[in-house]
Amino acid sequence: MSVGIVMLVHTALGRAEQVARHWARAGCPVVIHVDKIVPRRVYNDFVAGLADVSVIRFSRRHRCDWGTWGLVAASQDAAELMLDKFPDVRHVYLASGSCLPLRPVEELIEYLEERPRTDFIESATTADVPWTVGGLDQERFTLRFPFSWRKNRYLFDRFVELQRKVGFRRRVPPGITPHMGSQWWCLTRQTLSAILQDPDRRKYDRYFRHVWIPDESYFQTLSRLYSTNIESRSLTLSKFDFQGKPHIFYDDHLQLLRRSDCFVARKIWPHAERLYQAFLTDPAGAMNRTEPNPGKIDRIFAKAVDRRTRGRPGLYMQSRFPNQGWENGLTAGKYSVFQGFAELFEDFEPWLARATGAQVHGHLFGPARAEFAGGQTVVNGALSDNAALRDANPRAFLTNLLWNTRGERQCFQYGPRDNPDINWHFSRDPNAQISVVSGAWAVPLFKSNANFADLRREAAKLQKIEAKMLDELRSPDVKARVRIWTMAEFIEAPMEPLQVIIDEIGLKAPRRLSEAPRMADLTGFGQFLQNLKNQGMHPYLMGDFPVDPAPRHDPTSARKPYLIKK
CATH class of the missing domain: 3.40.50 (Rossmann fold)
Structure with a gap:
């Protein structure tokens, strides 16, 4: 029981139940947070369906709109419940309901037991990486965002413009340097408990509550205060396109996922029967024990992004056709x-x-x-x-x-x-x-x-x-x-x-x-x-075309031949 799983579930509860049972069968306790937007009746049926599994708990529910504090609050409550109810847990792995284990859970447990004090969390400053999409890098930490970017885009943009115009800037709490990274982390008990029990937690929570997309910066920033050994990478395979939207994996991505050597992948299509069948019920088909290396398939994703954004020379795509200059070559050949x-x-x-x-x-x-x-x-x-x-x-x-x-x-x-x-x-x-x-x-x-x-x-x-x-x-x-x-x-x-x-x-x-x-x-x-x-x-x-062009070869009379006597 060295690894505990925190699952943030929003949709496809049937698949979430299937994955939760898979984690539990391997001996991993599971704490599930279900988005408050899920109807009470559906939630009750979901809880009742997992009542027979003793190592599964449910945490207090929050509304988890994209880019808002609710996602951090849900992770905090679920992590606190995990640390409280399961004292033998050494690592806490944050996953979503659409995540799918790609390798036998026993391999993940063994991998983390060999690294008892290592935190796996992507964590980098905004000045060091060009990850952000949407035009807000450092400003996401210095402005306020009371309006939803998805639901009230007009108000969101106007309020950002107003703050820029008047020169408003929030102060970053002393002692921390904002970091960003994937929200899917795996932290040790020591680091996670230090974050959740920090005497200044209320101050940090109050600050990050008004940061844009805090689930990509809260734990990423605070883990830098307490971790003794951070590996700035995620054990979850999570790919994004050029617009910052996550790639969705379907049945035909089976071999691609096998090649990644990652422990968990996100985001899996709920109806990808072949993927769930292969990875949850086929231990013989599991990948070899090896270091997770998503870089092996980065070339394929980079090629896919290039194909989507630039296309093939001389082939006009719907996404680029109306815009002159967006074409990747006007024609297909010389x-x-x-x-x-x-x-x-x-x-x-x-x-x-x-x-x-x-x-x-x-x-x-x-x-x-x-x-x-x-x-x-x-x-x-x-x-x-x-x-x-x-x-x-x-x-x-x-x-x-x-x-x-x-x-x-x-x-x-x-x-x-x-x-x-x-x-x-x-x-x-x-x-x-x-x-x-x-x-x-x-x-x-x-x-x-x-x-x-x-x-x-x-x-x-x-x-x-x-x-x-x-x-x-x-x-x-x-x-x-x-x-x-x-x-x-x-x-x-x-x-x-x-x-x-x-x-x-x-x-x-x-x-x-x-x-x-x-x-x-x-x-x-x-x-x-x-x-x-x-x-x-x-x-x-x-050009200068003569009226009577001179013949190219003058018809001059040929010279008379003459003989040389010896």
């Missing part, structure tokens, strides 16, 4: 955007597919439809080529395409005739590789058979749109990999930029291009641009 290449080269898309092995689409954001590779009308994820559906949310269209085709590089064409709303999304996406040959949109106009007045009007419109696009791509906030060439400089030496682009896509081993795309016939294009200038439209995005 992709390439080509502007002007399909206009400048004939059959550019099949050439690029052969050269890179990537999935190469046409103008995904074209005015008529999304031009998927191979002329498909529906692609992965049931994405339709319907322009109206796509333009309802073009950013989501791109995000879904890249998510549904993970593992395959996507390339597509873009230009001033396409939906311009997506351009800024490209530019701020680190996954985007954007290559632009400015002014190449004029090549289809040059080859068309339209009236020149219509061509001039269309050219002025497209140039204005592309100029705005280029301004966005040159913004200091751009995170994409952007390359921009004027048409004039690009056609001077097209192989070098093509080689750079292909190498950057990097799906195949780097090699020199053995096949070049066939460039459109630009004979007369310079004169076409000059005609636009003559009509008052200045096509400057093409």
Whole structure:
């Protein structure tokens, strides 16, 4: 009878009875405190159901609202009853009705008997750890909190603001330094009795009664006055998420709990039949005798928190979707955007597919439809080529395409005739590789058979749109990999930029291009641009394009061969 169990029960009384009997069968006396909010009839039935167990007692009831003094008062009364009725108890273990022993109780008893003067209680100053969630660290010890944070949040916040504004501060009682930690402790009789019988207890109780969440600071602070050997850790596995809410363990956490090597876990779902069956009625399945090490599963919890708060790149979650900048990466993978290449080269898309092995689409954001590779009308994820559906949310269209085709590089064409709303999304996406040959949109106009007045009007419109696009791509906030060439400089030496682009896509081993795309016939294009200038439209995005470009290889007559006689 070296270990006594204090249980704070609020709900799921049936499970609490099951666990209390488990503790008692191992020879541990149990003192149960039942929240005063539990109806009297339900409480009486609970007491009657445990009347046959001689080592179970019930302490005076308190109302235990979260973050209030009632939880400390309940622990005090139950601990006093334990020390009074069971003089052989050496350690008192505080647990809740939703706690579940993970190892045979005999192992806990043996573990504590080997450490008769060690107190296991998480205890650290607010300056040393960043545990607190809610914005109150040291202030929880210097302000007053007459209103419930959960039930009267507005009054709670306003009263805190008022105290800050007027400079109100409570004095911490001399001789103590506020500490914080988990409320689930295991204290020796000497330390616990010294706290409960302290001559200054009324002064300390009066002070902590107005501390915010005193159950995480009362025993954690006062144990520092009397304990000769504190191990600042809890023997109870209790994990919290990024909002400070406890993780709940379900049936599928069975193997995870086994790996923790902890004696007790909190908080167990009341309907987790598999967990209660495994840990309360299966001694053969108990864990090996080893030091409790919740750190073994900390990596899993850290990964779960990261997944919940940041998610996976390119996958938008309900918790982050409305907030721009909360996404963990705009898209799920790298992709390439080509502007002007399909206009400048004939059959550019099949050439690029052969050269890179990537999935190469046409103008995904074209005015008529999304031009998927191979002329498909529906692609992965049931994405339709319907322009109206796509333009309802073009950013989501791109995000879904890249998510549904993970593992395959996507390339597509873009230009001033396409939906311009997506351009800024490209530019701020680190996954985007954007290559632009400015002014190449004029090549289809040059080859068309339209009236020149219509061509001039269309050219002025497209140039204005592309100029705005280029301004966005040159913004200091751009995170994409952007390359921009004027048409004039690009056609001077097209192989070098093509080689750079292909190498950057990097799906195949780097090699020199053995096949070049066939460039459109630009004979007369310079004169076409000059005609636009003559009509008052200045096509400057093409660069310095000569009216009659000099041939690349002068057709000079070949030199006559001459012989050297020996």
